[in-house]
Amino acid sequence: MPEGILCNKKTIDTKEQLDAILADASGNQYYEEMNHLDIDKVALWTTIRKTFKSRFKTWLEICAHCGLCAESCYYYLANNRDPKQVPSYKIKTTLGELIRRKGDVSNAFMQMCMDTAFAKCSCCTRCGVYCPFGIDMGIMFSYLRGLLFSQGFTPWEMKIGSGMHRIYRAQMDVTTEDWVETCEWMEEEWEDDYPGLKIPIDKENADIMYTLNAREPKHYPQDIAEAAVLFHLAGENWTAPSEGWEATSLTMFAGDWPACKMQVENVYAAMKRLKPKRVVGTECGHAYRATVIEGPYWAGIKTGQPPVENLHYVEWVAEVLRTGKLKIDPAKKIKEPVTFQDSCNYVRNAGLADIPREIMSYIAEDFREMKPNREHNFCCGGGGGLNGIGRYREERNIGFKVKRDQILATGAKLVVSPCHNCWDAIRDMEEIYHMGIKWTFLKPLLIDMVEVPEHLKPKEE
């Protein structure tokens, strides 16, 4: 069977296709079909010839096999220093071999590549920082994921994620109506406590346009309310778009390159339509990376910049605390030891390392750094889409050990984690390893800590 019904080289572009693959519990049929999937070797090699250029070529060619990348990789450390987890080995035996064989590879080889690209690398790009040649294997694994996706070799959840973005322009099936209704609902729920609270949709020329992660309307609508409350208390003139509100991109993790472009252009269209002064994205690492860092290139913008200046949520928080638009009640500062989880996507890969430290200096009395930290921090263990993939649960949970030990070594009982992926990873880590810690986004912390200006307090009856 060259092409499966669910597992094939076609992209998911209709609701029927999406429903069919969703109906396949845990992807059992999907993965069974993958065992018989043929490889279009000509197409694969053609794609490689068009996209495999001097950067990758040189990286694979000059690797001196020195092994300095080994200890940079949390998978290597978490798996008892298994040499098969050395980043250079992983990329050499997958992408390197694929190139050497000019795309003439077997189904089993492609599945091995998929398992390596997803369960042995979360594309955290830490190895590139430790390689004397600057060989960034995380970037190469992202590229490999793209080649695999084009041939139908992608984890079930990634295929679904790509389909979601193609159909809903969101990583989950949240329609425009669902989204707008959720905003209205949250506004009603919370306006008793915060009189005058509004979630203004599609307001043009606002100072801030807010973008977020589909899981917020889908699973954590209170997160939207909290964002609204904080904008409200800070006196911001803000809005959220009815279309183009979703800033994440599972297509980036999946390697569905054409859909990366579709997704980000949808967000950029909202920026152009509503003409805000700035855009603030929610507490999500990969949403920022997809929309702000990589997105402009997918959209073909030569400056490499999104149409409007974009801030990560931490940048906005630091700004309003710095300028006093939001004031922390000194009595409510965090007293217990607290640490901060640096997200690979906006710290190592976007240079925002100073910002969280500034925030912690305003809100915490006993802030403790993980070691290593900032640009050198380890991935939470759930990055690169791994949190969402059932097939690799066990590998992910082993990988968690590095972050677990890092957190425990700080002695902190609370981890501030302004990234959905890190937040999920730490939650699952606690469930598995019983570390006795709590974890939180910034929004709920701030809601409890900020001083509400007199005129915004609810009137006593």
Added chain:
Amino acid sequence: MYQFVTGPLLWLSFAIFFIGCIVRIICYIRGLDWQADRVAYTTHFSYGIKGAIRSIAFWLFPFGTRSWRNNPVFTVVFFVFHIGLLVTPVFLLAHNIILKERWGFSLWTIPESVADVLAVGVIIAAVFLILRRIALSEVRILTTTYDFLVLAIAVAPFVTGFIAHHIASDYKFWVIVHVICGEIMLIAIPFTKLSHFVLFFMSRAQLGMDYGIKRGGMKGKGFAW
């Protein structure tokens, strides 16, 4: 024979070496693609250059980066090896005498004792690198015969030069072997992994530009290598 290997063959080797290196650099740059690499190389050239210089400079200094500091023994050996590899042949008195004879100019030279120390340093470092390849499982799994071959090509001129100068009774024979080994190395540079002689700078500059332009360089204060 001596005249031939230090005459036409030397010319040829240098020609291949220089042209080869230049071609490698040109091919590298031509193969960069702002959209595929997702780095706006030309639009933000000044940020890019700043990032590139940082990315190269920190790595050129022993213990200049986190990776060097985490591996102190390797770092020392690495720098002993590379400094000896570059400094000895260029500033060796004997080489500069030939240079003066053949091309009419010479460079500043180092005392012979210093040259000996550097050369022995290269050889000892090479032995360490070989042992490291065998001893450490994370290096062993990566190692191929090609890695040993490349190392041999790089070290052979030092071993043979040292033998010719200090050990051998048959100086003429060993010096010819030494020259040929040196020429093999020169020719091998553009065609093998030794191309990192130039591609190290290209690759580091590229990642430096990536960090300098896209991954935070325009917002942060430069990547903490």
